[in-house]
Amino acid sequence: MTSWVIPFLLIAPLALALTIMSIKPMRRLHIYITLLYSVLHLAASIYLMNFHENFSLYFKVDDLNPVFLLVLSVVFIAVSVYSISFFAHNDEKNHVERSWKYHVFLLLFVASLDGILLSSHIGMLWVFLEASTLFSAMLVYYYTGKSALEATWKYIFICSIGISFAFIGIILLSIGCIGGSGGEIELFWGSLNHNAKLINPFWLKMAFPFLLLGFGTKKGLAPMQNWLPDAYAESPAPAAAIISATLVNAAFLGVLRVHKVMLMAGLGFYSTTLLIIMGFMSLLIPAVYILQSRNYKRMLAYSSVEHMGIVAIGTSIGGAGLFAALLHMIGHSLVKSAFFLNSGNIFCLFRSKKIKEVTGLLKVSPANAWLWVASFVGICAFPPFVTFISELLIIKELLGKSIILTILFCVLLTAIIYGIARNVISMISGDPQHAESRQDAGLPATGYIPQIVLMGMAVWLGLYIPSFLLDLLNNAVKFMGE
């Protein structure tokens, strides 16, 4: 069934971005436009979740993408609400006159993510992946200083290489589709899945590493994760929150779609092995770097690499492992976006991103300190957060495959938890040393509510997964196995 909801998701942000550009001085209106659209986005996601519709041949809602759309909507609303606080507090680095740029590129970024999530053609997905890099780069470059420039340069350069790799993968896949035993196969996901066994396996095997590296770059998987710490650390807190919680998911969807083609082609062992290798590399690198981390936003970025590694490992296991990976993706998005939003408050209080300059948070702002601790508990997958359930499920499934890999998994996770815990404890305890920390930032309620709601949802899912979400996850797992 053809829908008007999909074109709305793709075109409305463009129209709203143009509107904001035409009313540049009306800063308050920019915030309300973004907020209103985020609510409409959630309504559209819920609609598409219930009525699987398509738009032209190139955009389609299937059993896999609704869960990704829903997560995007929830994080987008949280970020939009937090933006009220972000633009309200008195921060000299917060270029209020540039608020229109932030809102324009945020809207366009969300539209590009919708494009990635809804694309039913590998080429279309790749085009929107390019677009997401373009728009998110402008968010990373928000502060326009030398550090922001350096971070944006690295982000763009590494992602451009990744996107080029993905394109090489698409060309190699198309050679396999031309030279397969079933004549020419179109590059729609449905066609690729349906005719997977007819694709020339040699070219499919050649294409997969390039596609995995390409999408993996955006997902933040090692060894292409280098852009993450710089980009997350230098972008404004709400931008870091939405990039860390949604862009990586969109790229994960790309990985899942290609993995499904491999599974359908009977090359599951090959793709599974590569996913496991990249997954463990993504645990190893943060385990080393998080201990050396001097910047709390970089620490969160390394934690994102870790969680993408966990998701990749869960995906490689399949079945219940894939269910756990999807659940973990949801949990990570909720908690990590809350963590990043909270880092914005801490920056506002201390005017520093250095861990050693943030001390005595508990005395400066107990509310932020407890939110910081709660985010830590959630991201390190302690109960009652949903991340605990998902990691436990992945460990259980991994144990059934290999005891050595399970031990390695647990050791690496322990090292990462130790690294984060050490930094979080040093930040909240002691006396405030940094002179500016004594000034109360006077953050409005919108600087706290999004994090509380996001973490509340993560706890709620840890205690009870509602039936509609369970259905979404089960349908996604079933879709991958069909």
Place this chain on the structure above:
Amino acid sequence: MITPINFENSIIILFAVTMFYVAMSSRMEAYVKMLAAQGALLFAVSLHSISPSDYITFSFIIFETLVLKTIVIPLYLMKIIRQNEIQREAKPSIPNLYSLMIVSAITAVGFVFAYWLAGTHQPVNPLFFGGAISVILSALFIIMTRKKLITHIIAFIFLENGIFLLSLSVAQEMPFIVNLGVMLDIFAWVLLAGIFVKMIQSSFTGQNIDALKGLRD
């Protein structure tokens, strides 16, 4: 007499050979001239690969290769190089002689691999495939061993040229792949050159990768 097929083969070999010159040279202007040369060679290959009956794609590709890759991009980069007085790639990670040897080895492996594939009845034109793989891998090697930011941009455009040649190998069967290749070019041009060369220029004097070490743990 040079037959059309021989003409195309000669062009692809020349296309791969341009990377030898890049590997052994330290002069920025030489890099940009090779970029223009690759653009012209891709234009010649495109004339043979794309059917003129599909005149929209045909004119699009001709514009992309002849106008953008051969004229506009090299001229713009040359202007930046001269404005900033960046004459040479100072202190590459490995000496140019070794670079030349490694790029030669990469090219040899690329062509041997492509001919091996063709021998196993895979649907590839070995010269197209070998030339493309050689240039892609050589460009990645140049990115890894050179330090100037402008060299990284130029090497990335070499990489794109390699990908463009690879996309031409499936142009008859899947013409939209070539269009996607053009989009990659536009994307990279907008992001890398259009925005950031200007920005880097203003903040990072000399445009050396060593200047980008402010963000670390």
